[in-house]
Amino acid sequence: xxxxxxxxxxxxxxxxxxxxxxxxxxxxxxxxxxxxxxxxxxxxxxxxxxxxxxxxxxxxxxxxxxxxxxxxxxxxxxxxxxxxxxxxxxxxxxxxxxxxxxxxxxxxxxxxxxxxxxxxxxxxxxxxxxxxxxxxxxxxxxxxxxxxxxxxxxxxxxxxxxxxxxxxxxxxxxxxxxxxxxxxxxxxxxxxxxxxxxxxxxxxxxxxxxxxxxxxxxxxxxxxxxxxxxxxxxxxxxxxxxxxxxxxxxxxxxxxxxxxxxxxxxxxxxxxxxxxxxxxxxxxxxxxxxxxxxxxxxxxxxxxxxxx
Amino acid sequence: xxxxxxxxxxxxxxxxxxxxxxxxxxxxxxxxxxxxxxxxxxxxxxxxxxxxxxxxxxxxxxxxxxxxxxxxxxxxxxxxxxxxxxxxxxxxxxxxxxxxxxxxxxxxxxxxxxxxxxxxxxxxxxxxxxxxxxxxxxxxxxxxxxxxxxxxxxxxxxxxxxxxxxxxxxxxxxxxxxxxxxxxxxxxxxxxxxxxxxxxxxxxxxxxxxxxxxxxxxxxxxxxxxxxxxxxxxxxxxxxxxxxxxxxxxxxxxxxxxxxxxxxxxxxxxxxxxxxxxxxxxxxxxxxxxxx
Numbered sequence: 001x002x003x004x005x006x007x008x009x010x011x012x013x014x015x016x017x018x019x020x021x022x023x024x025x026x027x028x029x030x031x032x033x034x035x036x037x038x039x040x041x042x043x044x045x046x047x048x049x050x051x052x053x054x055x056x057x058x059x060x061x062x063x064x065x066x067x068x069x070x071x072x073x074x075x076x077x078x079x080x081x082x083x084x085x086x087x088x089x090x091x092x093x094x095x096x097x098x099x100x101x102x103x104x105x106x107x108x109x110x111x112x113x114x115x116x117x118x119x120x121x122x123x124x125x126x127x128x129x130x131x132x133x134x135x136x137x138x139x140x141x142x143x144x145x146x147x148x149x150x151x152x153x154x155x156x157x158x159x160x161x162x163x164x165x166x167x168x169x170x171x172x173x174x175x176x177x178x179x180x181x182x183x184x185x186x187x188x189x190x191x192x193x194x195x196x197x198x199x200x201x202x203x204x205x206x207x208x209x210x211x212x213x214x215x216x217x218x219x220x221x222x223x224x225x226x227x228x229x230x231x232x233x234x235x236x237x238x239x240x241x242x243x244x245x246x247x248x249x250x251x252x253x254x255x256x257x258x259x260x261x262x263x264x265x266x267x268x269x270x271x272x273x274x275x276x277x278x279x280x281x282x283x284x285x286x287x288x289x290x291x292x293x294x295x296x297x298x299x300x301x302x303x304x305x306x307x308x
Numbered sequence: 309x310x311x312x313x314x315x316x317x318x319x320x321x322x323x324x325x326x327x328x329x330x331x332x333x334x335x336x337x338x339x340x341x342x343x344x345x346x347x348x349x350x351x352x353x354x355x356x357x358x359x360x361x362x363x364x365x366x367x368x369x370x371x372x373x374x375x376x377x378x379x380x381x382x383x384x385x386x387x388x389x390x391x392x393x394x395x396x397x398x399x400x401x402x403x404x405x406x407x408x409x410x411x412x413x414x415x416x417x418x419x420x421x422x423x424x425x426x427x428x429x430x431x432x433x434x435x436x437x438x439x440x441x442x443x444x445x446x447x448x449x450x451x452x453x454x455x456x457x458x459x460x461x462x463x464x465x466x467x468x469x470x471x472x473x474x475x476x477x478x479x480x481x482x483x484x485x486x487x488x489x490x491x492x493x494x495x496x497x498x499x500x501x502x503x504x505x506x507x508x509x510x511x512x513x514x515x516x517x518x519x520x521x522x523x524x525x526x527x528x529x530x531x532x533x534x535x536x537x538x539x540x541x542x543x544x545x546x547x548x549x550x551x552x553x554x555x556x557x558x559x560x561x562x563x564x565x566x567x568x569x570x571x572x573x574x575x576x577x578x579x580x581x582x583x584x585x586x587x588x589x590x591x592x593x594x595x596x597x598x599x600x
Contacts, residue, residue, distance in 0.1 A: 048598045051421070051422045052422050053417070053418060053421060053422075053598040054596045054598050055596075071309070071422075071423070071424060074422040075423055077422065079418070079422065082418075084419075085414055085415040086414065086416065086419075087323075087324070087416065089324050089325075089326070090320070090323050094319075094323050097319060098319045098320050098323075099316070099419060101315040101316040101319045102312060102313070102315075102424070103312065103423050104315075107319075144419060
């Protein structure tokens with residue numbers, strides 16, 4: 001497996017605050033990779049270091065096979081971090097022409113028009129950026145990250161400020177970048193449902209450290225539970241407490257049992273023998289939000305997480 | 309890579325029509341308009357002025373000559389020597405400040421900084437400002453010549469173009485001195501832009517420094533310094549510019565210049581150009597560009 005980004009012991013301190021605390025992370029080439037974490041987890045600091053905007057206090061990072069600051073390697077990467085800003089007197093088309101020039105490319109009208117089309121800005125191509133909404137700036141930011149046709153693109157909150165159809169379009173675009181164009185996409189978002197839908201793998205950061213990393217399917221399947229709609233609930237909980245292979249807890253008007261799948265018939269039999277009426281028994285996977293909450297130990301979810 | 313930085317800076321600057329107008333076109337147009345109005349006024353009052361002024365002032369070849377052949381070669385030299393005047397420098401500085409501080413103001417460093425080395429990013433800006441200064445100079449000269457043609461038409465004076473002997477050398481020398489002076493002025497703006505991340509600082513710091521240096525120049529006699537003292541040139545680049553201009557133009561003032569004035573003036577102008585540039589490069593190369 002080849003990696004587009006590798007960090008080892010990456011640390012960044014701002015005074016007494018450790019924004020990154022010995023982060024070691026390897027991001028494989030291909031697919032869409034999500035970087036998750038609550039506010040202050042270190043996501044933006046990580047991206048800023050990878051882009052060479054700031055220097056780490058300790059540790060090292062390798063991007064596209066070169067050290068951070070290696071321009072030849074950095075030129076194979078595109079990025080959009082935080083809310084994108086552009087010179088207000090330029091049109092969207094001119095912004096892409098300008099960034100093409102910065103990259104040593106000629107302002108190829110077809111390429112510029114193609115990316116404006118793909119991000120949904122074809123009709124606004126010749127409008128000045130100063131009149132753009134936040135959602136339009138996000139779209140232009142994504143086009144700006146992609147205009148040089150990089151092998152790796154980092155997108156920080158790409159759907160921020162977009163309406164639901166826009167979010168859906170962006171999700172489709174991100175998947176197509178990975179699947180059609182073969183671009184490795186690294187995505188940071190608070191929209192956990194979006195991340196779950198679009199990412200192949202995720203890393204969860206908390207307080208500057210990596211707390212969990214893996215394929216989305218692995219992370220969610222590892223949290224599978226058996227959801228039981230039963231009567232009476234108290235009897236069900238008693239049965240579960242007495243079993244060695246299972247445990248249970250109350251979740252609203254249902255009981256959630258933790259056990260391995262092969263033990264399911266035995267559990268159901270035990271419940272029936274104890275006189276419990278079972279209306280429904282259904283395996284449910286943990287969603288990414290549950291994994292995120294568990295791993296980050298968040299007591300209160302940020303509002304943006306609820307929105308996802 | 310440096311070519312990429314220059315190309316992208318040029319691409320962006322040329323799309324900023326207001327910046328192009330104020331930094332390159334405004335002053336030549338303003339001077340041409342005012343100059344033409346003055347010529348018409350003078351023409352209307354020519355008889356009264358001829359009586360009021362001393363005859364040597366208005367005689368052919370005199371500073372207020374109203375008749376005789378108008379030498380465009382001489383006009384070109386005078387125009388080149390006047391390029392680094394405070395008004396031109398101020399308006400060129402507007403363009404330079406936008407080039408130097410634009411990425412902080414628009415928060416666009418994050419879009420370009422990964423694509424080039426930091427040295428190249430700054431060098432690209434400096435190269436573009438140099439280009440802007442040259443274009444502003446060319447515009448200044450062209451509009452100056454247009455003003456002379458208008459003057460010739462108004463006063464019905466014949467035209468000549470004398471540019472032989474020492475004049476090409478003087479012209480080249482004046483361009484080198486005045487362009488260096490304008491670049492030196494913008495270098496203070498570059499350092500201010502990088503250190504403060506502010507467009508306003510890039511504009512006002514060079515102005516404040518220049519005003520301070522102007523008053524210092526007036527105070528030279530109080531300090532018992534003269535134009536021949538190296539420390540005066542190390543503090544006042546405007547004095548270096550004036551001194552070099554005098555030496556290039558020749559004549560009795562140049563002949564009376566103190567020994568070693570040329571190298572002292574060159575040292576002063578060079579130090580005030582190179583030191584801010586090197587300081588800005590050093591500062592920028594370690595700057596946290598996430599705080600735009």
